[in-house]
Amino acid sequence: MQHTKSKALYEEAVKYIPGGVNSPVRAFKAVGMEPIFIEKGEGSKITDVDGNTYIDYICSWGPLLFGHGSPDILEGIQEQLLKGTSYGAPTAIEVEMAKLIVEAYEGIDEVRMVSSGTEATMSALRVARGYTGKNKIVKFEGCYHGHSDALLVKSGSGTLTFGVPTSPGVPADVVKHTLVCEYNNQEAVKALFEEHGEDIACVIVETVSGNMGLVPGKKEFLEYLREVTKAYNSLLIFDEVITGFRLGYGSSPEYFGVVPDMACFGKIIGGGLPVGAYGGRKDIMEIVSPCGPVYQAGTLSGNPLAMYVGKKTLEKLKNNPGIYKELEQKASYLAQGIRNNLKALDLELTVTQVGSLVCLFFTSGKIESYEDVKDCDLEKFNKYYKAMLERGILMGPAQFEALFLSTAHTKEDLDVTLKANYEALKVAYNK
Ligand SMILES: *Cc1c(COP(=O)(O)O)cnc(C)c1O
Numbered sequence: 379m380q381h382t383k384s385k386a387l388y389e390e391a392v393k394y395i396p397g398g399v400n401s402p403v404r405a406f407k408a409v410g411m412e413p414i415f416i417e418k419g420e421g422s423k424i425t426d427v428d429g430n431t432y433i434d435y436i437c438s439w440g441p442l443l444f445g446h447g448s449p450d451i452l453e454g455i456q457e458q459l460l461k462g463t464s465y466g467a468p469t470a471i472e473v474e475m476a477k478l479i480v481e482a483y484e485g486i487d488e489v490r491m492v493s494s495g496t497e498a499t500m501s502a503l504r505v506a507r508g509y510t511g512k513n514k515i516v517k518f519e520g521c522y523h524g525h526s527d528a529l530l531v532k533s534g535s536g537t538l539t540f541g542v543p544t545s546p547g548v549p550a551d552v553v554k555h556t557l558v559c560e561y562n563n564q565e566a567v568k569a570l571f572e573e574h575g576e577d578i579a580c581v582i583v584e585t586v587s588g589n590m591g592l593v594p595g596k597k598e599f600l601e602y603l604r605e606v607t608k609a610y611n612s613l614l615i616f617d618e619v620i621t622g623f624r625l626g627y628g629s630s631p632e633y634f635g636v637v638p639d640m641a642c643f644g645k646i647i648g649g650g651l652p653v654g655a656y657g658g659r660k661d662i663m664e665i666v667s668p669c670g671p672v673y674q675a676g677t678l679s680g681n682p683l684a685m686y687v688g689k690k691t692l693e694k695l696k697n698n699p700g701i702y703k704e705l706e707q708k709a710s711y712l713a714q715g716i717r718n719n720l721k722a723l724d725l726e727l728t729v730t731q732v733g734s735l736v737c738l739f740f741t742s743g744k745i746e747s748y749e750d751v752k753d754c755d756l757e758k759f760n761k762y763y764k765a766m767l768e769r770g771i772l773m774g775p776a777q778f779e780a781l782f783l784s785t786a787h788t789k790e791d792l793d794v795t796l797k798a799n800y801e802a803l804k805v806a807y808n809k
Pocket of ligand 1 (some may be wrong): 493522523524617618645
């Protein structure tokens with residue numbers, strides 16, 4: 379497999395773009411490689427500038443639930459395009475989009491569109507703080523909520539801690555209000571609330587974490603978060619940027635039976651265009667400007683092209699509820715196939731799967747928190763990764779990324795992937 383053109387583009391790119399990429403993971407650094415530049419995508423496949431075609435499990439990191447260039451999602455976009463790409467004034471399609479989200483998601487009465495997941499979570503925090511009049515927020519180690527200052531935080535030493543910035547440029551003064559807790563650890567949350575509960579504006583959580591590999595939240599844990607936030611007049615925010623409209627049309631409230639006060643969206647609801655959204659109960663959302671005093675705005679918010687694709691995506695999901703079962707079946711076929719390969723090769727590694735998300739961890743045992751995944755064998759993973767790529771399988775270039783399945787992935791794609799998986803594991807473990 380040749381990467382000559384990608385290599386040349388990368389050499390040019392690093393002259394003008396930091397690291398040659400517009401988002402760090404794309405640099406392939408974690409797997410010790412150089413980035414692959416993409417020419418086009420079609421269905422479940424993606425083709426690079428050197429003409430190599432791969433079965434794509436990145437799928438734009440989640441948005442492409444129907445694969446690349448889905449004709450029914452893109453149908454009519456040209457007409458929309460020719461009507462203009464942005465107005466800076468409201469449109470009918472924004473209303474329809476908001477209505478679709480509100481009707482699908484239990485607990486959300488109003489929603490505000492933004493342009494990325496980062497903007498959605500950042501804005502939701504401001505609203506939660508404005509609404510409660512409190513400053514502290516709780517997040518969980520290993521959950522990612524975009525790159526705003528308050529959320530670029532990991533736990534310091536000890537279990538009950540104030541966060542420390544994970545990036546230079548984030549002032550300690552800003553993150554002193556961010557408390558970091560172990561995921562799925564009810565006792566740790568309880569202790570945190572006993573000490574700081576009166577000052578906690580909100581808890582933000584990925585109900586299924588897709589940013590430390592794939593770590594499912596436990597139903598009891600989420601139920602506890604609901605209970606404790608209610609008891610302390612704090613808000614519960616579900617970051618559904620990955621899980622929203624992926625776990626099911628009703629997202630996490632339907633999947634787990636737990637209803638948050640606010641939720642954040644991104645990825646799928648833009649179907650591949652730049653979108654985010656945050657919403658909540660009416661009394662919460664009505665403190666947002668211009669109804670209320672909490673300021674939040676955006677030049678391209680509710681962009682007509684993004685709304686067009688987002689609306690088409692949501693409508694397709696709404697009208698075809700069987701899609702979720704189909705995705706689940708495909709993902710469990712893949713997960714089970716990987717488990718069978720592991721067994722045949724006498725390897726003890728853990729595979730997690732929730733809905734259309736799958737992850738193979740290069741470690742064994744239970745996977746419930748960042749603690750459980752942080753010691754994965756990255757050297758073996760990297761060998762595995764390269765061997766998969768050579769066999770035409772494109773996955774997120776890091777251990778801590780999930781495989782994203784789409785309806786475009788066929789059984790044949792999955793069988794090709796499983797064969798590659800078997801061979802790549804053999805390469806990684808010298809079997
Ligand atoms: C991707 C992601 C974000 C950030 O979204 P961007 O559009 O990249 O800013 C936030 N939360 C979660 C759970 C995500 O996976």
